[in-house]
Amino acid sequence: MPNDLPTISCSPTNRSSVALTRASLFKFVGLLAGVFLLACGSLVYLAQKLDGAEEVKSAFYTRKAVQSLENSLRSTVKDYAFWGDAYKHLHTEVDTDWAYVRQNIGTTLYTDFGFRGLFVVNDLNRTVYSVVDGEKVSVEAEQWLEQSIDAILDKAREGAESETPTTTFVNIGGIPALIAAAAITPGTDPTVKTDDRSASVLIFVDPLDSAKLAAMGRDFGVEGLHLATADDIHSQSVYPLGETGAAGSLHWSPHRPGLQLLALGLPLVGIAALLVCLMTWVILRRTTAAAQALDASYLSLQCSQADLATSEARFRDVVEASSDWVWEMDGGWHFTYLSERFEEVTGLSREAWIGAAMDDLLRTELGTVSQWLSIPNRRPDISVQCRYLDTNGQERITRLSARAMAGGGFRGTATDVTEEVKARRRIEFLSQHDALTGLPNRTRLQEFLDGKLKAVPTVEQPLVMLSLDLDRFKPVNDLLGHAAGDLVLNQVSSRLAECVRHGDLVARIGGDEFVLILTDVGSQEEVETLCRRLIESVEEPIEVSEQEVFVSASIGIAMAPNDACEASELLRYADIALYEAKAGGRNTWRFYAGDMNARIIERRRLESDLRFAIRNGELRLHFQPRYRISDGEMVGAEALVRWQHPERGLIAPDTFILIAEESGLILSLSDWVIDTACRCAAGWPEHLFVSVNLSPSEFKRGNLVERVQKALHDSAIDPTRVELEITENVMLEDATGALELMRTLKRLGVRIAMDDFGTGYSSLSYLRTFPFDGLKIDRSFLSKLVETDDQSIIQAIVGLGRALSLTVTAEGIETAEHLKLLKAVSCDEGQGFFLSRPLEADDFNVLVKARKSTGSPSRV
Known part of the structure; x- marks a missing residue:
């Protein structure tokens, strides 16, 4: 027998020591295997x-x-x-x-x-x-x-x-x-x-x-x-x-974050298990050799105790590596063990809570943890959500699982699920609330309305609905960007919520559309007082990027049961009243009235008739002559559209142009006007031009250049005999785009004039930068021409036009005094009822032929 190894007795005591050592290690290996299986199971469970x-x-x-x-x-x-x-x-x-x-x-x-x-x-x-x-x-x-x-x-x-x-x-x-x-x-x-x-x-x-x-x-x-x-x-x-x-x-193909977690976690657990197995094999060899070298009784006992302590240390390390914290408690519901992860997850002290009652720390939705654990025939695989307060006083949520121990008491694990619960609550919140402002959305509004209407409001205590829409909000988005628009919406939402009482509701149902439900308003005066307070609150300045932004609001009001008892009808009537408020000048409120619905029906019928009129030749074109003021010579005419309705008779453009712009029919209407005006003017003497008004909306859409080019081509008219009149709104909304479009139109050869000069925010830079050929003085100046200040203004406009080589035309010449004063300031051209009313195409042709044959001057 070799001399380098100690002689080991084969007594029963020595053999039992080696067996005990190996049995302890094998148990430890089994426990480690269980821990790794638990870790793998936890990963799989979390992934699922x-x-x-x-x-x-x-x-x-x-x-x-x-x-x-x-x-x-x-x-x-x-x-x-x-x-x-x-x-x-x-x-x-x-x-x-x-x-x-x-x-x-x-x-x-x-x-x-x-x-x-x-x-x-x-x-x-x-x-x-x-x-x-x-x-x-x-x-x-x-x-x-x-x-x-x-x-x-x-x-x-x-x-x-x-x-x-x-x-x-x-x-x-x-x-x-x-x-x-x-x-x-x-x-x-x-x-x-x-x-x-x-x-x-x-x-x-x-x-x-x-x-x-x-x-x-x-x-x-x-x-x-x-x-x-x-x-x-x-x-x-x-x-x-x-x-x-x-x-x-x-x-659909949902995202699989669990698979990604398994792909990362399982290999790490496998590597850890392999390392532990290797360490266990090494330890087994060493402890077996040590047990054989020790005395038959005392040393074997010491080795077993050392191995047991080592096993416990390794088990503790594995437990603390888990993301959960492990606990045990006795039959009196007091903690007897808390893993070190308890402090990392909760921030609380282990020493302070070991020996304390579990019910003092954790509570369920329905009572104490001890009550839940005492439920007869409770399934051991069922967990429960509990709440506790961390060191910062913040409520945290943990999922608790528990199993009974053989000697009495329980042991189990606790998993922090606070973020998971918050995410689920966030999804539930967003299903009924607006993500930007946090206000209730349409779904929540409908539920609230249904509940209140089931309570059957009375005339004395009506249910009041306010439909509120912001005025001047679109320029905020266009000029300052959507981030600024979102800030404005949040500020307005807060102000609206501050103006109502606790039992009322403020909901956002669209871009800048809000609905307010008032549940305890006794009179119309109270509603009007609230509307006034709402508008004043909205009108207060909002600071965006170190500059002040101003918006206002229009409000439509409908009440149940006075106006309707159904949620959908109440919403529709409030929208109708809102439309009336906007039509009444904005920044005001209107109560719903029965005739409003009739006007909406009438407007819808008028829109339908207008669509039919454009396609079936009910439109008429009148021409108002324009004269040179110095010698009375006719130089051209402005084309003015009329609608010959089969039942209503001749309808002026003030009635239907706005409807055409809002319904999208303005392009079809404008196409007809431009094409008809060019065809008619092509038959006039070559020194006469035709002037056509363009809508600002045509500069945003509708391929204006291609449409004008087609009308010129189809009528074969000289482009220099066509003048397009535009208002300054075109330049205010998109100056860069308007400038490029006007330059393209000028390359076609047509003339461009600024219409209604002096009524808005006309800027000298517009006249210098944009390729205008002329400007038209608005008729409002002529109505006060006898006043010295307006004479000076017109004289200044004429001087400005001459300095910039622009033809200045005065509109609305109604009297001989108007004409005399315009001659005195050397205005270039003019038009108005005093010179000639708008004429139908045939009558205008008769006038042209009569002047050509007689050579007689007009009253100019």
């Missing part, structure tokens, strides 16, 4: 929770995207179905000329909204009007949809009285589509006569193709939203469309 949370979040936003699409389509079909004109022309009788030719309910619904199918089904469930892909066709709705629509028709008619549309998802040729249907009713139009037949139904069909689904996904932050295939249908990321997914299902 992260992926599950992301799955829930993406499913939530997918559901919101679908609900938003349904709400939008319901609102669109409601606007068209609950309309008196639609009732007259699609139910009382089917007028396809009104619907399709005049584009009231026709091609624009396909080009603007993408609705592939549009159907009107009469009281006998027969399709009487259909538009497919923007073209009028003759096809039954059931035939095109390839399925029965009886249920849809019944549900739409059920909502006729409450003006409630219905939506449903169907499958058309393998592609899901959203159908919106509403009974056609007169709405609030008092002029429409109803009949006893069942209501006709208006149906819109909006297919959810891949492009639309992708756009929905981008808008709501859902990645890869598409129609689910056979491979996707068993995935968790599936949202069914229609009942049990009969119309198809949506699938």
Whole structure:
């Protein structure tokens, strides 16, 4: 036997010492293995929770995207179905000329909204009007949809009285589509006569193709939203469309933060486990050799105790490496052990809490932790959320798991989930609040309104709704940027909230649109006092980037039950009153009145008639001659548009130009005016020019240069005989863009004049920088021409024009005194009723021929 190793006795005592050492190490290895398995399980559990949370979040936003699409389509079909004109022309009788030719309910619904199918089904469930892909066709709705629509028709008619549309998802040729249907009713139009037949139904069909689904996904932050295939249908990321997914299902690709966590964490745990196994093997060899070298009894005992202490130290190190803190308590609910991670996670002292009652530290939503642990037959794998205060007095949330110990008491782990809970609450908050201002959004507003209206407000204690819109807000965004606009919105939101009481509601429902609900207002005077306070508060200066910004507000007011008892009607009436407030000069308020709705209906009818008039030749062009003041020679004429309405007679432009600008018809109207004016002027003597007014909106859109160029080409008129009149608003809104556009127009050869000079913020720099050929003095100066100050102003304007080589034209010459004074200041040209009223094209041609044949001067 070699001499370098000590002789080891083979007595039972010595053999039991070696066995005890090895057994202790093997137990320690088993415990370490359990710890590593627990760590791996915790990683897998955390990964699953992260992926599950992301799955829930993406499913939530997918559901919101679908609900938003349904709400939008319901609102669109409601606007068209609950309309008196639609009732007259699609139910009382089917007028396809009104619907399709005049584009009231026709091609624009396909080009603007993408609705592939549009159907009107009469009281006998027969399709009487259909538009497919923007073209009028003759096809039954059931035939095109390839399925029965009886249920849809019944549900739409059920909502006729409450003006409630219905939506449903169907499958058309393998592609899901959203159908919106509403009974056609007169709405609030008092002029429409109803009949006893069942209501006709208006149906819109909006297919959810891949492009639309992708756009929905981008808008709501859902990645890869598409129609689910056979491979996707068993995935968790599936949202069914229609009942049990009969119309198809949506699938998306949620983020997988849990997989990233596993990819990083599991290799690290594996490396740690490998190192521990290696260390255990080394320790096992050393302790076995030491046990063989020690005495049979005493040394074996000492080695076992040392090994046990080492094992405990290693176990403690592994426990402290975990992200959770470990605890134990006795049968009296007092802590007997707290891991060192307790101090790192909570910031509290271990020594202070060991021996203290657990209920003094942690509490659940429903009571104490001891009560939860005492529940009979409690499942050991169920955890509970508890709250405690850290050293800074801040509330923290931890998830507690516990298992009973054999000798009595409990042990378990605690995981800090404060940030996770905050994130979930944030998602819930954003679903009902505006992300920018923190005010309630449309969803919360609707819930609040429904609850208050169910309480049945009375005339003595009405429910008051204020629809508030900011004035002069758009220039803030355009000139200072959206960051400044967001700051203004936040300041305004705070001011509005400060003006109302605790039980009231302030909601933001759009860009600069707010709705206030007042629940305890007893009189109209109180409402007006609040409106005055709101406007004064909004008008206070707001400091943005070391400069003061000023905005104001217009307010529309509707009350329940005086005006309406339905939330949708109350909102609509408040918007109508808001429109009246803006039309009344802004920075004021208006209460809803019944005639306001009539005016809105009248304006909608006038807009429809104007669209028809532009396409069907109801417009007329009059020409007002312009004369050279020095010798009375006619030099040209200004083209003025009129509307020959078949029922209302001749309508002046003041009535319909604003409607054309707001509805987008101004481009079509302007095209007709420019083209007609150039064609008429092409037949005049070559020394006469024609002057045409342009709207400021034409400088923002509409390819103005190409349109003018086409009119010049089609009429073959010399461009130098065409003058375009613009107002200074064009330069105020976008000076750089306007300058470039005017230079391009000048290259065509046309003349450009500044209209209404002196009424706004006309700047000398405009006249020097922009390529003007002339300027027109506004008629307001001539009405006061007998006053010395206005004579001096006109003389100064004429001198300014001569210095800049501009032709100066005076508008509104009404008397001989006006003409005399204009001659005295050497004004170049003039026009007005004293010289000639606007004439129809034929009468103007007669005047030109008469002057040419007689050579007689005018009264100038």
